[in-house]
Amino acid sequence: MAETEKRPYILIVDDDPDILEGIVTILESQPYRLATARDGKKCMEMITREIPNLLILDLLMPRMDGWGVIREMRSEPRYAHVPIMVLTTVIEDASRRRYELETGMAMDIQDYVQKPANPVDLLQRVEKLLKIHV
Amino acid sequence: MPARSLTVTAERLRRSEIFSELCDEDLIAIAEFCREQTFQEGEIVLVEGAPAETLYLVERGKLALEKKIQIGRHSTPRNATIGYVEPGKIAGFSTLAMPDEYSTSAMCLEPTRVIAVDGKALRAFLESHPAAGLKVMKILAELVSGRYRNATNTLTYFLSIVSHELRGPLAAIENYLQTMLGGFAGELNPKQKRMIERSILRVVDLRTLIGDVVDLARMRPEQIQADFEWCNPGEIGTESIEDVRLAAAEKGVRMIIEPPPKFEPIVGARRRLRQVFTNLLNNAIKFSPPDSRVFFRAWYEPEAVVFEVEDEGPGIPEEDLPHIFKDFFRASNVEQTPGAGLGLSIAHKIIEAHNGKILVRNLNGETGKAGTRFTVYIPRDLMTPEMCRREWMAMEGDQPKG
Numbered sequence: 226m227a228e229t230e231k232r233p234y235i236l237i238v239d240d241d242p243d244i245l246e247g248i249v250t251i252l253e254s255q256p257y258r259l260a261t262a263r264d265g266k267k268c269m270e271m272i273t274r275e276i277p278n279l280l281i282l283d284l285l286m287p288r289m290d291g292w293g294v295i296r297e298m299r300s301e302p303r304y305a306h307v308p309i310m311v312l313t314t315v316i317e318d319a320s321r322r323r324y325e326l327e328t329g330m331a332m333d334i335q336d337y338v339q340k341p342a343n344p345v346d347l348l349q350r351v352e353k354l355l356k357i358h359v
Numbered sequence: 360m361p362a363r364s365l366t367v368t369a370e371r372l373r374r375s376e377i378f379s380e381l382c383d384e385d386l387i388a389i390a391e392f393c394r395e396q397t398f399q400e401g402e403i404v405l406v407e408g409a410p411a412e413t414l415y416l417v418e419r420g421k422l423a424l425e426k427k428i429q430i431g432r433h434s435t436p437r438n439a440t441i442g443y444v445e446p447g448k449i450a451g452f453s454t455l456a457m458p459d460e461y462s463t464s465a466m467c468l469e470p471t472r473v474i475a476v477d478g479k480a481l482r483a484f485l486e487s488h489p490a491a492g493l494k495v496m497k498i499l500a501e502l503v504s505g506r507y508r509n510a511t512n513t514l515t516y517f518l519s520i521v522s523h524e525l526r527g528p529l530a531a532i533e534n535y536l537q538t539m540l541g542g543f544a545g546e547l548n549p550k551q552k553r554m555i556e557r558s559i560l561r562v563v564d565l566r567t568l569i570g571d572v573v574d575l576a577r578m579r580p581e582q583i584q585a586d587f588e589w590c591n592p593g594e595i596g597t598e599s600i601e602d603v604r605l606a607a608a609e610k611g612v613r614m615i616i617e618p619p620p621k622f623e624p625i626v627g628a629r630r631r632l633r634q635v636f637t638n639l640l641n642n643a644i645k646f647s648p649p650d651s652r653v654f655f656r657a658w659y660e661p662e663a664v665v666f667e668v669e670d671e672g673p674g675i676p677e678e679d680l681p682h683i684f685k686d687f688f689r690a691s692n693v694e695q696t697p698g699a700g701l702g703l704s705i706a707h708k709i710i711e712a713h714n715g716k717i718l719v720r721n722l723n724g725e726t727g728k729a730g731t732r733f734t735v736y737i738p739r740d741l742m743t744p745e746m747c748r749r750e751w752m753a754m755e756g757d758q759p760k761g
Contacts, residue, residue: 241527247534250543285523314526318630340530344541 233355234258234275238268238294239283239312244340248281248312251344252351265289269297272304279354284313284320292324292332299333308358310336310350365390371474375416377449377498385484385491392480398467404450407464411453412478417444420471424450424463438464441510452503454478455485455496522573526566533562571701574634578705583712586628587743592664593622595629596657599636603644612647614640617656625664626741631709635717638702639668639733646672646731663715663739669732674721683719713737 235257239245245261252259260277262268266288268280280298284291291311298304313320317337324332335358336350369386372378372393378386396415398404404415407427415422422444441463444450450465455478485492538544540555547555600614607614636655643653651671658665675683684707710717716736722729742750 241531243531244534247531247538250538251541254543314523314530340526341533341537344537344543 232256232258233278234260235279235281235351236260236262236268236271236277237281238262238265238286238291240264240286241283244283248342248347251347255348255352257351265291265294268294272298272307276304276307278307278358279351280307280309281312281351282309284311284315292320292327295324295332295334296328299330306358308335308354310334310338310354312338312340312342314340368393368474371418372416374418374447375449375474376447376502377414377416377495380494380498381491385488388484388488389476389481392477392484393474396473396475398471398473400467400469402467404465404467404471404473405461407461409461411451411459411461413451414454414476414478414481415444415450415465416474416476417446417448417450418472418474419446420473421445421468422450422465422471423468424465426463442506443468449502451478452499455482455499456503518573522569525569529562529566529569533559533566536562568701571705574705575701575708578708578712580708580712583628583631583709585744586631587626587741588629589624589626589743590629590632591622591624592627592632592657592666592737593618595633596636596655596666598633599640600655602633602637603640606641606644607653610644610647611649612644613650613652615652615654617654619658622657623659623664623739625737625739626743626746627713627737628709631712632737635706635709635735636666636668638706639735642702643668643670643672643731643733646670648672659739660736663736666735666737667732669722669730671730674723674729674731675719677721680719680721684717710735710737713741 235252237245237248237252237259238261239248240263242263245263249259249261260271262271264286268282269289272280280294282291282294291313295309295311298307298309311320311334316339320337321332324330335354338347338350365387368390369383372386372389373381378389381389398420404422405411405413407425423440424442424444425438426441427438444465450473451461453459453461454476485495536555536559539547540552540559596616596618600616604614606612640653640655647653647670653671654667654669656667656669683703685704707717715738716734718734718736720732722732
């Protein structure tokens with residue numbers, strides 16, 4: 226049990242179940258603990274139960290979108306340190322601009338990957354983020 | 360025409376938007392060269408590309424404006440409905456404006472009655488009656504700009520929705536394929552591996568095509584110019600080289616980079632310029648024979664920074680050269696190579712928005728080999744939106760105050 230708890234905990238949020246299954250299949254090859262959520266509201270609920278070591282986050286989602294999640298995470302001191310990797314079909318310029326327009330602040334995230342992610346590249350990026358932040 | 364019937368026609372002309380502000384005298388004069396026509400459902404009133412000789416005012420019924428759409432030269436052309444003309448509205452704007460040929464076709468959706476106005480006579484009348492001419496042209500300009508704005512906004516909105524709807528499922532498919540190819544879902548035999556590799560290539564082509572179609576809709580000069588900023592052309596070039604490195608390696612194409620001694624910053628749309636260079640390099644690699652070279656050069660001239668992409672491929676058939684920057688054009692010798700024929704037309708639009716030039720020529724043995732050379736000139740005196748604003752304010756300040 227204690228051994229399990231030491232494994233980095235990654236929360237993956239995407240409204241597309243196929244994307245979730247693909248990402249989980251890739252990340253399962255490593256000693257990570259994984260959980261998934263299908264929208265921003267569910268994501269925030271799960272974070273209140275356990276703070277992840279890394280959040281992999283889609284942007285365009287129902288109920289609460291990814292920009293909303295980033296805004297909540299960064300305005301709450303308990304979650305402000307959680308590294309976020311955005312994984313989306315939206316191009317980076319456009320989503321950063323939208324966040325700035327909505328909040329007047331720069332989007333504070335640690336990595337941005339445009340879908341579809343290359344599996345090997347994704348694993349390297351995840352490992353790097355966990356190394357820096359855990 | 361008897362005087363009474365002229366008065367009746369004049370009254371009917373007044374009900375159409377284009378002549379609504381003219382006085383009785385002008386309307387009666389115009390009525391002289393009008394005739395009534397009726398069309399049945401399915402009949403064609405005017406044909407796209409034909410000389411615009413008649414302006415049609417719809418009195419009853421409904422016309423559909425249609426545009427011919429042909430993807431590639433060999434596919435069957437299709438008609439897309441881009442708008443409707445109902446009573447009071449007009450069809451055949453081009454009768455009064457360049458290029459003097461109809462820009463769409465118009466087909467009757469139901470039995471339709473129109474007043475057909477002779478374009479030549481109407482133009483002559485408006486020229487000799489400038490006050491009436493001005494009123495008509497003012498309304499025409501509003502109508503045209505309204506129709507254009509509406510069409511462009513709808514198209515851009517529609518394409519951005521469609522693109523997201525299409526990209527989502529494609530991303531999921533590609534993600535699964537990549538996961539399988541990476542062996543994360545179990546071992547693959549060589550045949551399965553090859554099929555999945557081919558599937559990924561096809562999906563990537565489709566994703567690029569969707570991106571290109573959306574770009575084409577967004578590619579208005581003012582949208583590109585809004586992104587103008589100071590940037591280092593050397594960095595943009597390096598990013599483009601990075602974009603195509605894999606494709607070059609897979610094909611065994613050697614990239615020969617010849618930069619200037621030092622890169623000076625220029626004003627431009629950074630992401631768009633990267634798109635141009637990546638596209639030119641990708642094309643060069645795509646059409647290169649294995650183990651050949653692609654050259655990527657840059658240098659400064661007093662007025663412009665110049666980029667050149669040269670390959671050792673088969674060249675572009677001479678008869679195709681004048682067309683290669685057109686939307687959906689594909690050269691006649693590239694049947695075997697995937698692509699939609701949008702890359703060069705997008706590159707052309709981007710460079711035009713920079714007031715630059717993009718030129719192409721076949722080397723025809725100039726260097727002892729075949730090959731194609733694309734040369735891009737980007738002016739060095741472009742201004743960011745902020746610089747334009749400041750210059751404009753300074754000019755305003757110079758105006759004598761009254």
